[in-house]
Amino acid sequence: xxxxxxxxxxxxxxxxxxxxxxxADVDDKPMVAHVSIGASLPQGSAGxxxxxxxxxxxxxxxxxxxxxxGWRLNLGVDWWDVxxxxxDGIDTTPESPLxxxxxxxxxxRAWQGTVNFxxxxxxxxxxxxLTGGVGVYYTQANLSETGYGTGYWCDWYWGICYxxxxxxxxxxxxxxxxxxxxxxxxxxxxKLGSGNELYIESIYHWIDTENSAEFVPVTIGVRW
Numbered sequence: 001x002x003x004x005x006x007x008x009x010x011x012x013x014x015x016x017x018x019x020x021x022x023x024a025d026v027d028d029k030p031m032v033a034h035v036s037i038g039a040s041l042p043q044g045s046a047g048x049x050x051x052x053x054x055x056x057x058x059x060x061x062x063x064x065x066x067x068x069x070g071w072r073l074n075l076g077v078d079w080w081d082v083x084x085x086x087x088d089g090i091d092t093t094p095e096s097p098l099x100x101x102x103x104x105x106x107x108x109r110a111w112q113g114t115v116n117f118x119x120x121x122x123x124x125x126x127x128x129x130l131t132g133g134v135g136v137y138y139t140q141a142n143l144s145e146t147g148y149g150t151g152y153w154c155d156w157y158w159g160i161c162y163x164x165x166x167x168x169x170x171x172x173x174x175x176x177x178x179x180x181x182x183x184x185x186x187x188x189x190x191k192l193g194s195g196n197e198l199y200i201e202s203i204y205h206w207i208d209t210e211n212s213a214e215f216v217p218v219t220i221g222v223r224w
Contacts, residue, residue, distance in 0.1 A: 036221020053080030055217035082106030132184035
């Protein structure tokens with residue numbers, strides 16, 4: 001998870017570099033791109049099972065001629081670890097009633113594609129925007145544990161692979177589904193000298209799962 005977070009920060013930093021050479025003000029552009037990374041906070045029943053996780057978001061906003069209204073297309077993924085106390089209550093060997101064998105790890109993800117209205121009045125240095133809409137969500141959850149199995153071990157120095165017993169993480173149970181959902185949130189923008197914007201946003205997501213999954217990504221990013 002730390003590697004994914006670090007890779008996300010590198011992506012944001014890569015966009016901040018060209019931000020210093022861009023000349024057009026984002027408030028004058030008919031199309032504005034964005035990318036962000038931050039924390040994802042499970043809410044409601046999801047918060048009972050999942051630890052706080054991470055979120056990566058990105059997309060494009062199209063503004064019509066009577067700005068400040070626009071359409072925002074956003075793609076993203078949020079991921080979380082299952083809480084240890086939840087894992088401890090799961091028995092992976094129900095055939096052995098005298099022994100409880102919890103899984104070693106568990107995680108959940110929500111991939112999203114949303115279409116929103118966005119209202120952003122033109123401002124000077126510090127501004128804000130409101131957004132809300134609907135979307136499609138692909139949710140995944142799995143339980144895993146470390147084990148041994150047959151496979152191939154490769155010597156990368158010599159470029160040779162050998163068959164044998166290898167150690168790895170194995171999925172012992174997984175679930176995935178397509179659902180629809182809705183979202184609404186707010187963002188605060190900070191104009192950069194190049195005309196691009198740094199922003200912080202908080203978006204509430206509700207997914208129409210059996211237990212109504214809810215989460216709130218709080219991310220920092222750049223609009224250009």
